[in-house]
Amino acid sequence: xxxxxxxxxxxxxxxxxxxxxxxxxxxxxxxxxxxxxxxxxxxxxxxxxxxxxxxxxxxxxxxxxxxxxxxxxxxxxxxxxxxxxxxxxxxxxxxxxxxxxxxxxxxxxxxxxxxxxxxxxxxxxxxxxxxxxxxxxxxxxxxxxxxxxxxxxxxxxx
Amino acid sequence: xxxxxxxxxxxxxxxxxxxxxxxxxxxxxxxxxxxxxxxxxxxxxxxxxxxxxxxxxxxxxxxxxxxxxxxxxxxxxxxxxxxxxxxxxxxxxxxxxxxxxxxxxxxxxxxxxxxxxxxxxxxxxxxxxxxxxxxxxxxxxxxx
Numbered sequence: 675x676x677x678x679x680x681x682x683x684x685x686x687x688x689x690x691x692x693x694x695x696x697x698x699x700x701x702x703x704x705x706x707x708x709x710x711x712x713x714x715x716x717x718x719x720x721x722x723x724x725x726x727x728x729x730x731x732x733x734x735x736x737x738x739x740x741x742x743x744x745x746x747x748x749x750x751x752x753x754x755x756x757x758x759x760x761x762x763x764x765x766x767x768x769x770x771x772x773x774x775x776x777x778x779x780x781x782x783x784x785x786x787x788x789x790x791x792x793x794x795x796x797x798x799x800x801x802x803x804x805x806x807x808x809x810x811x812x813x814x815x816x817x818x819x820x821x822x823x824x825x826x827x828x829x830x831x832x
Numbered sequence: 833x834x835x836x837x838x839x840x841x842x843x844x845x846x847x848x849x850x851x852x853x854x855x856x857x858x859x860x861x862x863x864x865x866x867x868x869x870x871x872x873x874x875x876x877x878x879x880x881x882x883x884x885x886x887x888x889x890x891x892x893x894x895x896x897x898x899x900x901x902x903x904x905x906x907x908x909x910x911x912x913x914x915x916x917x918x919x920x921x922x923x924x925x926x927x928x929x930x931x932x933x934x935x936x937x938x939x940x941x942x943x944x945x946x947x948x949x950x951x952x953x954x955x956x957x958x959x960x961x962x963x964x965x966x967x968x969x970x971x972x973x974x975x976x
Contacts (some may be wrong), residue, residue, distance in 0.1 A: 695935060708868075713931055715868035716899030717855055720906050722913070740906070741915045741971075742899035746869055770894050770969075774919035 683757050687803035692794040698790040699750040706783040709739045716740050736783035744775050744811060748822035751791035751809040763805065763828055771804065772825035779817045786814040794823070800832040821826045836911050841950060841975045842941050850954065851904035851940040857892055857931040859916055861894040875953060892926040892934065900936045901958045903973055908940065914974045916951065921967035926960045936960050943970060
């Protein structure tokens with residue numbers, strides 16, 4: 675949905691941020707009630723999302739988060755990217771283009787997760803910039819859990 | 833709520849519809865998702881703010897649409913941990929009327945099968961008012 679806005683100066687994303695790796699954000703501790711709350715919000719009905727006994731019966735240590743819960747852990751890394759002074763990303767012009775989650779294992783209540791974002795690419799397309807941010811999320815042992823990849827479309831001047 | 837047994841890859845053919853579901857969204861659903869996800873962008877609960885940026889009204893969070901669209905697949909596999917990969921493109925917004933809400937419909941179809949890896953690619957068609965709102969919506973799921 676296009677948003678009408680007029681700027682006189684040309685705002686563009688700094689292509690030099692491609693390849694930049696940001697410092698890891700503080701660890702996120704996954705709470706059981708948070709998993710349940712998020713599960714209800716995305717209309718999940720599977721007992722493995724809600725009931726620790728059902729989750730244990732399926733081989734997990736606690737309730738399992740829905741696949742898109744990873745966005746909650748990823749969010750701080752995107753905030754970090756948008757706040758980067760020389761990135762040139764005007765958040766009022768950002769539209770979420772694509773989203774992907776690639777799992778080594780699902781997120782489970784009790785996980786302490788640490789996310790680190792890398793700017794995978796910056797591309798120009800028809801006056802807009804496309805920034806692809808790849809947030810790697812690992813557990814307390816450092817093992818990979820999920821990579822959350824967002825493509826942000828930053829609209830240029832119309 | 834019952835735990836389903838995991839479907840077998842052998843019984844599947846590309847093109848099979850494995851799950852279908854409809855999700856009636858209301859403004860309450862959006863507030864609930866805002867709280868659960870921490871995404872408090874006011875275009876998802878305030879018409880005045882949505883109008884001020886040229887939108888017809890309050891929209892569902894794209895991540896809410898993405899999040900609910902995988903649920904029929906989770907129910908079919910019987911375990912949310914079987915989703916190995918999930919991607920979407922946000923192609924059209926879902927406006928949620930204050931009185932009527934919005935109904936999002938999901939059809940999940942087998943897109944590809946990798947018998948060696950034990951993985952099926954499930955392609956999702958996600959529509960609102962008979963218009964597709966997510967593009968290239970695909971999940972890779974581990975079956976038995």
